[in-house]
Amino acid sequence: MNAQTPLVDMRDIHISFGGIKAVDHVSVDLYPGEVVGLLGHNGAGKSTLIKILSGAYAADGGEIYVNGQKADINNPRDARKYNIETIYQTLALADNLDAASNLFLGRELVTAAGFVDDDAMEAECRKIMGRLNPNFQKFNDPVSALSGGQRQSVAIARAVYFNAKILIMDEPTAALGPHETQMVSELIQQLKSEGIGIFLISHDIHDVMELCDRASVMKNGQLVGTVDVKDVTDDDLLSMIILGKKPEGVTVS
């Protein structure tokens, strides 16, 4: 589909933990305004691959290009410099802090004197939460007091607030009810239309069929293949995930 430069191009990435090849020479890419699903069983290596992009792990080898430029990502701070934002499956929230403190964690707004400006952060937090989850009211409670969906919206707000160009969503709907899942779907459509590229890790084939443009399937740390979602059926994807079998008559890159 593309003559453009990919937003992200991960080439030949590999990493091992104690002799186990968690990610075994995998290449994936992502274009602006595109949603790429990452599929596979537990332990297929999709979360590990994505943690290399978000800086949580350092790869043993391989290269990452962002907008065609070689990117050097060694820790989460580096990833943020490239406007890569991640919504982790565990949400990665500090439970003892309130929503605003979590939203700005690591990037606090400060006053002219260099002190943390809690009031300004709370005001900003109210603005973005008003857009993402208008029912959200618990601004002064620690996030441990929030429901699963509310916590999720804090994690999403954190990724969206800082003008992400590349968004990684690891099982964003796993802990959500139907209403909130719908909210996340709408959000993904909206971000897509703004030209943001999204890696979506999911177990749910229906989510992937509905939300993604392409799907990359992993098994045992290796890439089975990447397909255009419109060219394949649910069963094709399932057999890629379970059997590692590429569908026939479809372009698999």
Next chain:
Amino acid sequence: MQKPARHFLTSLGLDVRLLGMIGALVFIWLMFHFATDGRFLTPRNLFNLSVQTASVAVMATGMVFVIVTRHIDLSVGSLLGLLGMIMGTLQLNILPDIVGLGHWSIWIITVFIGISAGVAIGAFQGWIIGYLTVPAFIVTLGGFLVYRGAAWWVTSGQTVAPLDPTYKLLGGGAEGTLGETLSWVLGVIAALAAVAVMLISRRTKERHGIQVKPIWAEGTLMGLVVALTVGFAWLMNSYKVPDRAAARIAKARGWDVPEDFTMYHGIAIPVVILLAVAIVMTIVSRRTRFGRYVYATGGNPEAAELSGINTRLLTVKIFALMGGLTAIASVIASARLGAVGNDLGTLDELRVIAAAVIGGTALSGGAGTIYGAVIGALIMQSLQSGMAMVGVDAPLQSVVVGMVLVLAVYIDIVYRRRTGA
């Protein structure tokens, strides 16, 4: 609690845990006051209590950060001893040869080098914990032995005395106070500053459209703060210096005084140091990025790391800060005694940890306040000196303090479970 009372407290926005601690403190004070036939709540005893609390309380503020990030520091008592030995030797045997005996700069150089050494040693421990990932329990247990041994080695076990006269003022005593006038000035300035801070904070909250306390609640709080600060200055200014000591001090300072000259103590210098440390540490914990990262890391270390916080470097900074505060505590403790012996700071690590924990710092990490640790230290010291006044044997004192520690933590656990915090 009845509904109107609860509504009243909620409007004030006071923490229930804080009220509980103050309640416990008042209970202990009243109990000893009656048990000693009214000798406990006197200006004299409260002055002594404030001075005795200062050293442990200064360290307890740093221990809050250490425990909040799920670490522990068992080495502070030994480190206090070692730093005391270093500072004692410096002002007695080394500096007089360089700048001259009794030179005005001796105490400044001593304190500066002491704090630098404390920060350096603390940072080194933090580096082993953060970057080499040896558990803090082990590193500081090692430090506990190393520093106590090293302190002995500095002077081959000899007690260092007498310390520099100006340095000794930092430990309190009849001369080591602000005196009457300055105590009043400090009390009033502190009260005005507190009111100003509350007003400014209210204004910024209103500007951002965040709900504020009702005006009567804010007014009540301001009244309380003013009464406490000015009241403390008044109390310390009611403790008379014995006439003979007053005459001696006046003579030493070259004052021309009448026959019936009377003099009052005022706020002790170590207490001023403690207040300054507590204020700075509160600002650090609430209004700086460093403080925010301390609590975030304690709440969820993985999340902190993924948010781009350099948690290893943070550990180094926390232990460096702990080392610096231990040095300040060492100045207070050694100056108060006027001498540095081998046993300076023995068991202080346990008093400091107990103070922080009684003050509501959770060993599971993520929760703890500076004011809590200071009140915790005050509760511990009140128990100890109260029992001494009543005439409880020293071994029995330890038994009681130990049981109170466990009881306090149990109450805290029950409270957390009930409130779901």
